[in-house]
Amino acid sequence: METLNALTTLNAFPLAELEVGKQFYWHLGNLEIHGQILLTSWFVIGVLVIASILATRKIQMVPAGTQNLMEYALEFIRDLTKTQIGEKEYRPWVPFIGTLFLFIFISNWSGALIPWKLIRIPEGELAAPTGDINTTIALALLTSLAYFYAGFKKKGLGYFGNYVQPVAFMLPFKIIEDFTKPLSLSFRLFGNILADELVVAVLVLLVPLFIPLPVMALGLFTSAIQALIFATLAASYIGEAMEDHGEGHEEH
């Protein structure tokens, strides 16, 4: 838009540029790929892989350093999964929920902590991978697949019985729910991360020094909470798909 472009070109401070919807396209056959998202995602994956290798290289009985940190993270994720899915069936889902949580958490915080904007790329700018709708939709669809898989594996075709529990006229609502679950999961994460980045960018545009710091701290806090929420909800959907009939479960 004209006015917004004027706003973008107004600033004198090079770190305070505001670019939404501009992508660094890579062409791969007929596909268009958002290059900046691919770069930052692989950075996040690299950080996670290196951290896991460092933590598991010399495993000791009494953990120290990185191993201690990773064991703390694992325990946290295990407890989260256990409370949502239940004592009996939580174990096979810990890796999935843990992957979701760690990837989202590290990418949110990388967007807030690493000054990506110092690295110039031809078009668009490097930012948190979860600030792009494609990443969050992919994660949300994975969650959908996971809970369908969980339901069918546990109950076979009897999973469709869930759709008419507790009363038959719930059927259309349950079907709509299958679509709104990934929609709300992806929009919640995408909107929160993008909103954080926009608020910080607008404040930096207005007052470059010191004033944006509390907002940045708030951003760190909300991004951590969003990662927690995504993982909790994914686990609770999986638990809901596997639970036996007859007992109520909290819905979101």
Added chain:
Amino acid sequence: MNPTVAAASVLAAALAVGLGAIGPGIGQGNAAGRAVEGIARQPEAEGKIRGTLLLSLAFMEALTIYGLVVALVLLFANPFS
């Protein structure tokens, strides 16, 4: 872009965020007030109450964020331009 479409989009974006903030605002106020009541009645349960409160506040905040997503689409990726 057609000036009428531009004007309508900007107005719609403002309304989307502004109206979308009302409901969650009331809800968050209610939830926080009740949480304070709970802590005043049972100070030893503060940790548990705080955790639940933060989680539910984030859910309410998501509603405003949906409005924000619509506003951002209208401003930066307008399908009608």
